[in-house]
Amino acid sequence: MSQLTYRSSVYRGAYAAIFAGVYLLLTAYLLSGDDSGSETSAGVWRLVAGLLLACVLGALAGPGLHGKLFKHRMHTQTHRKRRKRSAP
DSSP: OOHHHHHHHHHHHHHHHHHHHHHHHHHHHHHTTOOOOOSSSHHHHHHHHHHHHHHHHHHHHHHHHHHHHSHHHHHHHHHHHHHHHHOO
């Protein structure tokens, strides 16, 4: 397994967890004032479907989003390494 593949799967898992956490926090905030209940489990299934959708979106966007967020930082580190090699 190449190092790039390993990073990609870790990024996918991490961003899926982050998206799921944000979804659950947002849902808890939106439902905090709602005292009505339901006799069926339709609301639970909607919550689970939304959580699954958030995980899938996080997994799909993870590596690309991470690259865009930390592109400047990676470029700076690479530039510093090149400068150190060329310096006498």
